[in-house]
Amino acid sequence: MAFNVSRVREQFPILKREVNGQPLVYLDNAATSQKPQAVIDSLVDYYSRYNANIHRGVHTLSQEATDAYEAAREKIRAHFNIEHSREVIFTSGTTHGINLVANGFSSLLQPGDEVLVSAMEHHSNIVPWQMLCERTGAILRVIPMNREGSLIMKDYEELLNEKTRLVFVNHISNALGTINPIEEIILKAHQHGAAVLVDGAQACSHVVADLQELGVDFYVTSAHKMCGPTGVGMLYGKESWLEKLPPYQGGGEMIAEVTFEKTTYADLPHKFEAGTPNIAGGIGFGAAIDYLNEIGFDAIREQEESLRDYATEQLLAIDGMVIYGEGTAKTSVISFNIDGIHPYDIGTLLDKMGIAVRTGHHCAQPIMDFYQIPGTVRASFAFYNTLEEVDRLVAAVKKAKMMLS
Template sequence: MLDVLKLRKDFPILKREVNGKPLVYLDNAATSQTPQQVIDVITAYYQNYNANIHRGVHALSQEATDKYEQARIKIQKHFNAAKSHEIIFTSGTTHSINIVANGFSSLIKKGDEILVSAMEHHSNIVPWQMLCERTGAELKVIPMNQDGELLMDVYSELLTNQTKLVFCNHISNALGTINPIEEIIEKAHTVGAAVLIDGAQAAPHLVADVQKLDVDFYTVSAHKVCGPTGVGMLFGKEEWLNKLPPYQGGGEMIAEVTFEKTTYADLPHKFEAGTPNICGGIAFGAALDYMNGIGFDAIASCEHELLEYATQKLLQIEGLKIYGTAKEKTSVISFNIEGIHPYDIGSILDKLGIAVRTGHHCAQPIMDFYKIPGTVRASFSFYNTLDEVNVLVEGVKRAKMMLS
């Protein structure tokens, strides 16, 4: 069992008030909070060894380079990538997906097919639509049911020899559904298709073993796992990363430049043009250290208890409906109250110091499927408490009373 009250002391922001009320932060699916241990790493970088990496012979540059590359190795080991150069530092999941989408522009042709799931974040829809517009490939959608589960029998039927790419989130940011990515990957590989898994929402809750999954690409944003914003990673199998052309041109990603011809650097630098978010990369590694220090089994147990308790309590409110009732789901609850717009509920909760997310959560096709404008989304992390769930429930009751 986690000592949640002790862990909460690691997070300075949880001590603040909002509108005169203690902050109840339940927007973890949008971004997690940052512990003092990671904040200290960020501060130490700028105070002690702020310098550009890979280029300098002076002490600060070498120290920054060492810590940045050590962070890459931490990320490699966390996700069990075979080689450290299979980890590409990016600005986040969206950047990572666009690297792959851009790279496949030279590998996809008219008549090829690309599959995405019906519960994707916009960042895992729009790049593939753009790719199809450029190449003439066809985008097909793996449908889902009312519980927010993918129809895997339909997925099997959609797979053909023309299928070149399959994209799916590991966990839905809008519904909390944990998708059966092992089956998705295995079936895609039987027709020779590559698979990208968007792991942004999964990374805070579980550890993905990319070798065991046999996934071709896996993406994560650091700010979902107690790290800073503006940094993330793309895992890609070496064979695929070597096939893809660079996404951007500039410094660091080159081996030799002349006005006649440029040759590209080896992995991972081929995809890391320009000065990177050095501090962010180092802090990303520190955030994974922090999470692993707690233990993902303990985190999962704590969050499951929060999910079960909150689900039970919220469903006691008359007129409240939860969207996303998959058998396998994580600590996300999307809900509405009949006759009340989710934005109005969220606004009242904010006045009570309760931070939730309202709207379509960058997953508008899901909302169109349910024929709703959006939902109220409460998303829980290991530093949340059952008492905070009670505050949420009372807040929702008050909002309903005021808006009915």
């Protein structure tokens, strides 16, 4: 079936609302995507028909909830081409997954070991590793970027050495939209015996990451970036690594046997899933994956690329416009400023005109420091956005510029 954006938009209730007397133009998809009715219905269905705790009950509701939750795990496994469902750990989101891995490596690193992060990481893929280095005496090194917003791969290769233990990089930059060459990054890290964690939060709504083909050691993402609920995400880890890492939290569900003398831990994935999980969120995550695959990622890519290219052309025609992140591999994010105008002021005026964008440093302050700017205006497009909405954005930016100049 041909992609029909009008039909798609009908499936998103929030897109029908108005903001400040104007039809909503939602261009903050890099922060969180909107939810189709199918995902909303999956949450309502769980709470309305079979709300119960999972894995522990013999009664019908518990069994139904367990089956639905584990079916969602299987959908995630299949979508990312993960070999075993036990390698899929449910988390509260990308940040949780990163911290889980960082905590685990506290017992595996030695003083003088080196870990690499890229210069374009979200704070959630910087701070946990800084904390890890403080605990272990490991050394944090940074893969630099250039003015185009791309990683300098020659410098990355020179940073790798026999002391490198871990490499952390995002699949796609949330602040710039840059698609990083993670295949090459993983390959070169493995040549030096280093493990790799990829932050896939910004990628998974745009591309399908084949994790077996990539050979990555850890991959993390959040459901809310890909039309799913907030408060739930996924950590993939190779089974060999997950077996090495100690549990992140203790409590119910993650145990095999508990006595006051000694506790033994459950098998994967439950070893890392202490306590009652976000059951509805996990089921909704599965529903979101079903929905996106029904739309089709080829159709999603084509729609978003057309929006990105058209918006880039139109915005660059505005005097004083500066767009950050001009690499050849880029997703549907445009991060920009207008000379002499603070991004916050532009974002505030756009909101008055019903247009939702993000302003600030986007939890990526090192990128803003690199460009020596306080922040940017970020317009991030999803497959349910339209060319007409781009026109409204451009007209609103022009009006804001006139009012603020």
